[in-house]
Amino acid sequence: MSIRGQACIVGAYEHPLRKAPDHSVAQLHAEVAKGAIEDAGLSHDDIDAFYCAGDAPGANAWSMANYLNLRKLRHLDSTDMGGCSYLIHVAHAAEAIAAGKCNVALITLAGRPNSEGSSGTQVRVRGANLPDAPYELPYSPVPLNLYAMCAMRHMHEFGTTSEQLAWIKVAASHHAQHNPHAMLRDVVTVEDVLASPMISDPLHRLDACVVSDGGGALIVARPEIARSLRRPVVRVTGTGESVQHHMGGQVDITYTASAWTGARAFEEAGVTPADIDYASIYDSFTITVLLQLEDLGFCRKGEGGRFVSDGNLISGVGKLPFNTDGGGLCNNHPANRGGMTKVIEAVRQLRGEAHPRVQVPDCRLALANAIGGAIGHRHGAATLIMERE
Amino acid sequence: MPTPYQDRKISDPLLNPGDAAYFEATAEGRLLLKKCHDCGQFHHYPRSLCPFCWSDKVDWTASAGTGAIYSFSVTRRGAGTPFCIAYVTLDEGPTMMTHIVDADLDAVRIGERVKLVFKASENGTAIPMFTPVDAGA
Numbered sequence: 001m002s003i004r005g006q007a008c009i010v011g012a013y014e015h016p017l018r019k020a021p022d023h024s025v026a027q028l029h030a031e032v033a034k035g036a037i038e039d040a041g042l043s044h045d046d047i048d049a050f051y052c053a054g055d056a057p058g059a060n061a062w063s064m065a066n067y068l069n070l071r072k073l074r075h076l077d078s079t080d081m082g083g084c085s086y087l088i089h090v091a092h093a094a095e096a097i098a099a100g101k102c103n104v105a106l107i108t109l110a111g112r113p114n115s116e117g118s119s120g121t122q123v124r125v126r127g128a129n130l131p132d133a134p135y136e137l138p139y140s141p142v143p144l145n146l147y148a149m150c151a152m153r154h155m156h157e158f159g160t161t162s163e164q165l166a167w168i169k170v171a172a173s174h175h176a177q178h179n180p181h182a183m184l185r186d187v188v189t190v191e192d193v194l195a196s197p198m199i200s201d202p203l204h205r206l207d208a209c210v211v212s213d214g215g216g217a218l219i220v221a222r223p224e225i226a227r228s229l230r231r232p233v234v235r236v237t238g239t240g241e242s243v244q245h246h247m248g249g250q251v252d253i254t255y256t257a258s259a260w261t262g263a264r265a266f267e268e269a270g271v272t273p274a275d276i277d278y279a280s281i282y283d284s285f286t287i288t289v290l291l292q293l294e295d296l297g298f299c300r301k302g303e304g305g306r307f308v309s310d311g312n313l314i315s316g317v318g319k320l321p322f323n324t325d326g327g328g329l330c331n332n333h334p335a336n337r338g339g340m341t342k343v344i345e346a347v348r349q350l351r352g353e354a355h356p357r358v359q360v361p362d363c364r365l366a367l368a369n370a371i372g373g374a375i376g377h378r379h380g381a382a383t384l385i386m387e388r389e
Numbered sequence: 390m391p392t393p394y395q396d397r398k399i400s401d402p403l404l405n406p407g408d409a410a411y412f413e414a415t416a417e418g419r420l421l422l423k424k425c426h427d428c429g430q431f432h433h434y435p436r437s438l439c440p441f442c443w444s445d446k447v448d449w450t451a452s453a454g455t456g457a458i459y460s461f462s463v464t465r466r467g468a469g470t471p472f473c474i475a476y477v478t479l480d481e482g483p484t485m486m487t488h489i490v491d492a493d494l495d496a497v498r499i500g501e502r503v504k505l506v507f508k509a510s511e512n513g514t515a516i517p518m519f520t521p522v523d524a525g526a
Contacts, residue, residue, distance in 0.1 A: 121467025123400075134402035134411075135434035136486050138516045140464070145474045148462035156460070156499045200464040248440035249433040249483030251476055253460060377486070 002268055007094035008226035009234045009386065011040030011219030012347040014325075014340075018183050018332055020213040021115040026057050026067045028110030028215045033068055036217035041229045042104060044068075047219075049075035049096060049105035053085035055215075055335040056108065064108065075102040081241070081380035082372025083282060083337040085109075086218065088382045090343060091239035093220035103222050110215025111335025118211055118336060120144045120284075121199065132246075136377065143284065144208065146376025148200040150253045151287040155202060157254055157302065162202055164305030165286040166193035169206050169329050171313035172283065176326025178355040183210045184330040207286040209328035209338065216340040218347075227389075232351040238269030238385035245378040255295055257381035258369055262296035265367075265383035273297045276385075277363045278349040279320055280342035282370040283327040289313075292369050293320075296383070315358040324349065324358035339370035343384060350388040364388050392463060392494040397470040399510040410449055411435055415515035420505055422481055424450040433483035454505030455480050456519070463494045473497055477519050491520040 013035030015028060023031075029052070037044060050065050050073055057063045061078045075096045079088050086109055093105035120143040154160045170190055176182040188206060196206040226233045240261030266272060273296060281289045290304035298320060299307035312318035325331045325345040328338040346366040348354045354363075366386050373379035402412060414421045422431045425439035426446040432439060439447050461475035473489040475497070489497050490508060503519035510516050 119467060121464065128403075129405060131405060131436065132434055134404055134408050138399050138402050138510055138514075139474055139486050139488055140400070140472065141474060141486065142464070142467075144467070145462045145464045148464075149460040149474065149476065152462055152499065153460040197466060199466045200462045202462075205466075246434075246484075249431065249485070251459065251478075251484035253476075 001098060003091070003094040003098050003239060004237045004268055004270070005223065005235050006098035007220050007236050008223050009090065009218055009236065009343070009347050010221045010226045010229055010231060011036040011042065012344045013039050014216045014344050015110065015214040015334065016181050017214050018181065018212040019114050020112055023112065025110055025112060026064065028112065029056060029064050029108045030068055032110055032215045032217035033106055033108050036106065036219050040219040040221070041231065042219065045072065046104045047106045048072045049093060049102035051077040051089035051093060051105060051107045053078065053109065054080035055111045055337055075105070081382065083284070084339045084370035084372040084380050084382040085337065086340040086343060087368060087370050087384050088241045090218060090220055090236060090384055091241060091382065094236045094239065097220065097222050103225060105220040107218045107220065108215065109217070109335055109337060109340040111337070112213040113336050114211050114213045120208055141377060143374055144200040144203060146374040147285040147287055148203045149376045150291065151202050153253055154287065154290070158305065160290070160305040162194055163190050164309050165207055165290065166190040167308045167310070168283070168286040168289045168313065169193050171311060172323055172327045172329040174314045175324045175358050176330030178357045179326050179331055182326040182331040183212055184326070203285060203287070209284050209333045210330065211336065212332040212334055214332050214334035216334065216344050218340070218343060233389035234347055234350045235387050235389055236384060237387045238265035238267070240264035240383040241380065243378070243380050253376055255301065256291050256371060256375050257379060258292045258295035258383060261381045261383040262369065265385050269385040271365060271385065275365055276367045278324070278346065278360045278366045279322045280346045280366070280368040281322050282338050282342060283323060283329045284338060284371065286329070288371060288375065291375065292371070296367070296369060315360060321358070321360050324354050339372070339382070342368040342370055346386055350386055391496070392471050394490050394492055394494060395470045396508070397472055399508060399516055401510045401512045401514055407437055412514055415507060415517055418507065420452040420454050420517050421449040422452050422479070422483060423447045431481045431483050433485045452479055452481055456503055458489065458497065458499050458501045458503060459484050460499060461489055461497050463497070475519070477503055488518040489520065490518045
């Protein structure tokens with residue numbers, strides 16, 4: 001069974017707040033759920049499937065289903081794959097709709113790490129019984145140094161430079177200047193990135209994403225329902241999900257699971273990287289973007305540095321406009337999980353509702369890719385390909 | 390300007406059943422790897438099943454404690470004392486997460502040969518780390 005064209009994204013909403021000290025996490029989830037269902041032109045009682053991940057209170061589906069008073073649920077998924085969970089939820093919603101298990105799925109993400117003082121230089125406590133913990137936690141692996149080791153190895157194997165990585169941030173900043181909600185709206189240069197403090201070699205402060213509160217939500221529905229609504233129809237045409245890890249000690253941190261998820265999604269959608277008009281690429285760090293672009297086949301392995309240089313990711317300038325909302329690097333990274341906002345900006349692009357200064361003309365085919373966990377030790381990845389009908 | 394290694398607080402490993410032997414060996418100055426009797430491969434971190442063939446015939450074997458740096462990063466901000474996290478590929482095959490210590494952290498390089506040393510965590514557990522073979526000799 002293929003999900004190609006079997007489900008549509010009919011609602012998308014991004015929370016406008018970037019710091020929400022007086023909101024509860026449940027309230028943020030509820031506000032984005034309301035925003036997405038109103039965006040779709042559907043109502044609360046139309047929802048018959050609910051998906052959320054580890055950011056939801058209780059890390060289960062029943063607590064938010066209770067808060068939202070969802071009464072007609074017949075399909076549920078609380079798959080937690082970190083930042084890429086929400087792409088996986090879209091894929092699973094499409095599978096469930098194609099199988100006749102549900103009609104209208106709500107997916108929510110929200111959190112407040114900005115108010116709670118989270119940082120990429122803190123060790124994240126991940127729970128009891130983890131088999132890797134005794135052999136890793138004494139070494140203080142944190143998001144920054146795990147991704148930094150990927151960048152260091154990529155530089156060693158392929159000659160990638162800090163200047164090339166900086167271009168990814170520069171492109172994001174060119175887009176963020178047009179987003180009134182973005183945390184960082186100043187356009188930066190390669191020199192600005194290189195002059196920012198070195199946090200963990202070779203990554204500078206401006207190689208890292210922001211820490212923000214907020215959230216987002218999506219509504220996925222059966223195509224017949226999508227066509228009855230007064231919104232452009234965005235079909236899901238290809239998906240992929242996988243995991244990459246230490247391989248029993250045969251460590252290779254120069255590629256991500258996107259190498260597998262991208263190939264599967266492109267095959268299912270029947271398109272190639274050259275066909276993509278717009279790409280949302282998970283940007284926890286600049287190196288994260290570079291690895292995914294290579295793994296998805298936008299360029300060959302090792303050539304990502306040259307691919308991202310000279311504004312090639314800037315809308316209206318380069319060949320592959322990416323993260324036109326400013327992405328995690330400049331706009332927001334709610335709950336330290338950037339996958340939801342990647343899908344939302346892709347939907348805006350396909351609907352023609354991105355900011356006019358960054359809107360890709362006649363955007364018909366978009367890709368969203370995300371990573372969960374950390375590439376430097378264990379991570380999930382997911383790819384979505386979406387098409388405007 | 391060099392960044393000399395400085396001792397820092399190391400968190401204690403939280404052991405699950407099966408992990409004690411590894412840290413009993415580190416207390417005696419040895420690094421143990423698990424080796425599979427069926428497929429002959431070493432693996433790390435240690436498991437009760439070989440991750441390659443799922444055989445349960447896995448035993449502890451002492452590593453020579455030598456290898457080469459696969460990747461590293463000196464974390465300079467947000468964590469107090471700078472430290473060098475690294476992956477070291479042991480001569481037996483597996484690559485393990487570790488720290489590079491007792492060296493100028495600015496001089497650490499991928500491919501550099503390293504040898505086993507130990508640093509104590511807060512409760513005195515010996516944690517395996519590595520230092521360049523010719524560091525400060």
